[in-house]
Amino acid sequence: MSKALVCTCEDVTVTDVEHAIERGYHDVESVKRYTGFGTGICQGKSCHSAVAALLQRKAQALKPEAVVPFTPRPPLYPTELRLLASAPVDESVPPMGGVPQELEHFPSALRPAGPVPQKAKVVIIGGGIMGLSLAYNLALRGETDVVVLERGYLCAGASGRNGGGVRMQWGTPALIELAKRSIDLMKGFARDLGVNVWLRQGGYLFLAKRKDTAYRLERNAVLHNKYGVPTRIITPDAARDIVPGLTLKDCVTAAYNPEDGVIFPWAFLWGYAQGCVKRGVKVETYTNVLGFETSNGQVRKVKTDRGDIACDTVVLASGAWSPQVAKLADVTLPNEPHRHEILSTEPLKPFLSPLVSVLDTGLYFSQSMRGEIVGGMGDPKEPSGPNMGSTLRFVARFARALTEQLPHVGQVKVLRQWGGLYDVTPDNNPILGRTPGLDNLLQLSGFVGHGFMMAPAVAERMAQWMTSGASDDLFTRFSLRRFEEGTLEREDMIIG
Incomplete structure (x- = not known):
C-alpha cells in the first residue's frame, strides 16, 4: 500500500489508482471518475x-496506445463567476460549436x-443508468442471461454528465409516482448494492418570475x-429563509x-454495474452496435x-443516441438530442441545502457533498443535434443568472464545464414498451433529462x-404508438 499522492488537489494516492485498476477501470476517464x-x-x-504512467505499468492487459488522456x-484556468458574467452574449442568435469536440x-x-457472447436471452443497448438498472432488476428476478452493450466507458453519456438532482x-x-418510488429505492441503495450514492434530501426550491409560471x-x-x-407554495420571503442570501x-x-434532493451520479451508475456483474450479467464496454x-x-x-449476438429480446436504452441506433433496424423515433451545459465551481463551506431552480429561465444550481456549486441553464436558442461541446455563451449566461440570485458568489471560481444531451420527445415524456413491427424490440428512452432520477x-x-x-399501463400509455394515435400527455415541469 502506497500513500504517495498522485493528485494533491484531491488527495488521490497511488493505492487509490491501483484499487481502481483492480476494480476493472482500465482507462484514464474511468479512473478519473472512480x-x-x-x-x-x-x-x-x-x-x-x-496516473497515465501508473495505468500503463499496472494494467497488464492494457495496450500502450490505450492509455489516452481524458x-x-x-x-x-479557474475563473471567477463575476468575470465570466461580463462576457458579451448575443441572445438573438443560436449557440454555435463548443470545445472540446467530444469523441x-x-x-x-x-x-x-x-x-x-454468441447468444443471450436479452440484449440491452446502452450502458447508462437506464440500461444497467434494467439489467440489475432482471437479474433480481432470475433473468441473468443478459448482455449490456456500451459504446464507451461507463458514465460516458448523460448518466455521467448530469447534476444529480x-x-x-x-x-x-x-411521473410523480415514478419519482416517489425512485427516491424510496435510492434511500436503500447503499444497503442493497453496497455503494454510497450520497443521497441528500435538502429539497427542491422552484422560483417563478412570471404569472403563468407561478x-x-x-x-x-x-x-x-x-x-x-x-410540496407547498411559499412567498419569496419564506424562500429566502430557506436559502439566506x-x-x-x-x-x-x-x-x-x-x-427532493441530489445524489452522486457516478456512484449511482457504478452501483448498478457492479450489481449486474455480481449476478452474472455481462457488461460489455467499448462495443459498437453496427x-x-x-x-x-x-x-x-x-x-x-x-x-453478433443471437437474442430473444432487445432493449434500446441509448438515450439521445436511441434514434440513431433505431434507424439501423429501420425504426424511426421522434426523439431529438439537445445539448444542455453544466459547470462546477471550487468547493465552498456548506451553505445551500436545496437545489434551486428559476423555472422561467431554466437556471438551476445546488451544492454538492464536496462543496462545489453545480449548476446549468437551458438555452431557448439551442438547436437540436448531438453537440456536447462547452461554450463561453453558456457560462456567461449562467454566471449572470446565478449572481443575480446569489450576488455573494461572484468571486467564486469555475473549475470546469461540460455538456450533455437531453433526449427530447414531442410531449416531454418517455418512449417505453414494444416497437410496432418489431415486437421484441423494446423501447426505453426519451426521458428529456430526467431519466437519471426515474431509472x-x-x-x-x-x-x-x-x-x-x-x-x-406504463408501457401502453408511453408507447411509440401514441405519436400516431395523438394520445399525448405533455409534461410541463422540465427545467431548461
Whole structure:
C-alpha cells in the first residue's frame, strides 16, 4: 500500500489508482471518475501524466496506445463567476460549436480483445443508468442471461454528465409516482448494492418570475399533495429563509418540497454495474452496435464490432443516441438530442441545502457533498443535434443568472464545464414498451433529462413486466404508438 499522492488537489494516492485498476477501470476517464483525480483546482495539469504512467505499468492487459488522456474541460484556468458574467452574449442568435469536440468514436485500442457472447436471452443497448438498472432488476428476478452493450466507458453519456438532482415535483401523476418510488429505492441503495450514492434530501426550491409560471407551480402543488408529495407554495420571503442570501429578484412565488434532493451520479451508475456483474450479467464496454438481423417481425441478432449476438429480446436504452441506433433496424423515433451545459465551481463551506431552480429561465444550481456549486441553464436558442461541446455563451449566461440570485458568489471560481444531451420527445415524456413491427424490440428512452432520477422505478416495473407477462399501463400509455394515435400527455415541469 502506497500513500504517495498522485493528485494533491484531491488527495488521490497511488493505492487509490491501483484499487481502481483492480476494480476493472482500465482507462484514464474511468479512473478519473472512480478516484476523483483531475477534478480539483488544477484540473489534472499536475497529476494526469502520473496516473497515465501508473495505468500503463499496472494494467497488464492494457495496450500502450490505450492509455489516452481524458477530455480537457474549459476554462483553462479557474475563473471567477463575476468575470465570466461580463462576457458579451448575443441572445438573438443560436449557440454555435463548443470545445472540446467530444469523441463520436472511442479509440479502438480500448475495445476488449475477445468476442461478445454468441447468444443471450436479452440484449440491452446502452450502458447508462437506464440500461444497467434494467439489467440489475432482471437479474433480481432470475433473468441473468443478459448482455449490456456500451459504446464507451461507463458514465460516458448523460448518466455521467448530469447534476444529480432527484425530485418528485412533476406535472403528471405517472411521473410523480415514478419519482416517489425512485427516491424510496435510492434511500436503500447503499444497503442493497453496497455503494454510497450520497443521497441528500435538502429539497427542491422552484422560483417563478412570471404569472403563468407561478400558476403552473400552484396547479402542480395541488397535484403533488394529492399523491402524497409535501410540496407547498411559499412567498419569496419564506424562500429566502430557506436559502439566506437569495435576492429573489423579480420572483413572485416559490414551490418547495423538502423531500427532493441530489445524489452522486457516478456512484449511482457504478452501483448498478457492479450489481449486474455480481449476478452474472455481462457488461460489455467499448462495443459498437453496427446493425440488426431481423425476420418475421422480430430482431434475431444484434451485430457489433466484436461479433453478433443471437437474442430473444432487445432493449434500446441509448438515450439521445436511441434514434440513431433505431434507424439501423429501420425504426424511426421522434426523439431529438439537445445539448444542455453544466459547470462546477471550487468547493465552498456548506451553505445551500436545496437545489434551486428559476423555472422561467431554466437556471438551476445546488451544492454538492464536496462543496462545489453545480449548476446549468437551458438555452431557448439551442438547436437540436448531438453537440456536447462547452461554450463561453453558456457560462456567461449562467454566471449572470446565478449572481443575480446569489450576488455573494461572484468571486467564486469555475473549475470546469461540460455538456450533455437531453433526449427530447414531442410531449416531454418517455418512449417505453414494444416497437410496432418489431415486437421484441423494446423501447426505453426519451426521458428529456430526467431519466437519471426515474431509472430505479422504471427499471423495476419494466423488469417485472418483461419477466411476468403481466400488463402494465406504463408501457401502453408511453408507447411509440401514441405519436400516431395523438394520445399525448405533455409534461410541463422540465427545467431548461
